[in-house]
Amino acid sequence: MGLFGKKKEQTEERVYEKSEELVLKEALETEVEKLQKEFRIKQEEIESITKKLQSVKEEYDVATSNLMSVKKESNQKKMELDTIYLEYKDIKSKITNADQIFNKNKKSIEERLWEKVKKQDGCWLWTGSTNEDGYGKIYASGGNGQKEKKVSVHRVAWESINGKITDGMSVLHQCDNPPCCNPNHLFLGTQADNIHDMYAKGRNRNIGPLGEAAPSAKLTADQVREIRSRKSSLALAKEFGISYRHLRQLFTGVRWKHIL
Ligand SMILES: [Zn+2]
Helix, strand or coil, X not given: CCHHHHHXXXXXXXXXXXXXXXXXXXXXXXXHHHHHHXXXXXXXXXXHHHHHHHHHHHHHHHHHHHHHHHHHHHHHHHHHHHHHHHHHHHHHHHHHHHHHHHHHHCCCHHHHHHXXXXXXXXXXXXXXXXXXXXXXXXXXXXXXXXXXXXXXXXXXXXXXXXXXXXXXXXEEECCCCCCECCHHHEEEEEHHHHHHHHHHCCCCCCCCCCHHHCCCCCCCHHHHHHHHHCCCXXXXXXXXXXXHHHHHHHHHCCCCCXXX
């Protein structure tokens, strides 16, 4: 190989070296580009994650702030409730005290009854309010929070001596004096006894005076008894100068009911 050849060889070598260098450079550049691209992608991902984090943090802050305000409100409500509870306890104790004072001052129905009854020989007269039939009336507690109701004073008087009246029984006056509260003048009877008693004493205000006492009476009690002992007939009505209708009413008890 001559000088030229050697030179050429060197040049070729250089070219070869150069191209090798170039290839390496290009490879590196490609690698760098690739890495840069990856880096950008990663950076974008990081940015997006950061954004998400920021938004989550904001949501968290809002939630925390809401929670704080709810907690604050709840505390306030609790304080209000405590105040109301204290007020309630205070009022309740006042009511209890008032009840105790009231019960201490409250008179029993019997105490209130005897305060208004004149105890004397004979009938003990009630001096308080009466109903239209003359029976004394007094307020009694209805119990179970019910409104107070009025009861007859002679019943209270009887109960004060004898205890509770049996259900359905009436307290009647032997003395026929409605306002009388003398326990010795009172006796227990059925409602039927009461009605009989009332007719016997001519005290049914709906029918006025009974029997012979009635201004229009055509018969005496003895005549009524005689008629009833006989057989009903038109002749019997004529005999006593009354209509047949009147006669039938004697037998059915529409008239002269109090004569048994
Ligand atoms: Zn009496």
